[in-house]
Amino acid sequence: MPYPRRDENKKTRMILSAPVLLLLFFAIVIPAQAQTANPQDTLNQYVADLQKNPDDTALRQKVIAFVQTMSPAPEIPEEANHHYIRASIFVKQATGDADYESAINEYRQALLIAPWWGSAYYNLAMVLRVSRRFDEATANLKLCLLTNMNEKDAKEAHDTLYAIEVEKELAIKRKAEAQAAADKQRAEA
Numbered sequence: 001m002p003y004p005r006r007d008e009n010k011k012t013r014m015i016l017s018a019p020v021l022l023l024l025f026f027a028i029v030i031p032a033q034a035q036t037a038n039p040q041d042t043l044n045q046y047v048a049d050l051q052k053n054p055d056d057t058a059l060r061q062k063v064i065a066f067v068q069t070m071s072p073a074p075e076i077p078e079e080a081n082h083h084y085i086r087a088s089i090f091v092k093q094a095t096g097d098a099d100y101e102s103a104i105n106e107y108r109q110a111l112l113i114a115p116w117w118g119s120a121y122y123n124l125a126m127v128l129r130v131s132r133r134f135d136e137a138t139a140n141l142k143l144c145l146l147t148n149m150n151e152k153d154a155k156e157a158h159d160t161l162y163a164i165e166v167e168k169e170l171a172i173k174r175k176a177e178a179q180a181a182a183d184k185q186r187a188e189a
């Protein structure tokens with residue numbers, strides 16, 4: 001029996017290894033493609049996670065940063081716009097704290113649907129400011145500043161942060177003065 005020539009062994013090995021290489025290719029490439037979701041799917045997952053935990057500021061920041069990498073940028077969903085318009089009407093027609101609270105809730109609903117929306121963060125911050133909830137207003141302005149704002153709007157948001165800082169200081173000072181006056185009045189009575 002003649003021994004197979006060296007070239008024939010090589011061909012046989014190549015023929016036998018081709019299916020193995022093909023299996024390896026699919027074992028590596030297919031899972032890698034499955035892990036690489038399209039950007040919209042990733043954004044949808046982030047939004048779903050945020051809706052389960054609306055107070056997760058780090059996740060909000062992650063969503064804002066992620067959206068800035070998307071091209072084209074995602075549209076604002078109509079449902080988010082609906083809440084945004086409702087909030088705007090509550091603010092325009094506000095006659096008391098309950099109306100401002102309704103506006104706050106509507107802006108928050110809009111931002112659960114479109115957590116990358118800078119204008120909604122800004123307007124929410126303004127309503128919180130009017131409601132004298134200075135820390136919440138500041139937090140929302142900081143989120144607003146993370147979004148893709150033009151230079152003029154970013155400057156206005158920074159200036160508003162400084163104004164809220166002073167308003168908070170004055171509110172604390174006035175509260176302390178009122179408390180001191182009340183304490184003095186009680187002591188004199």
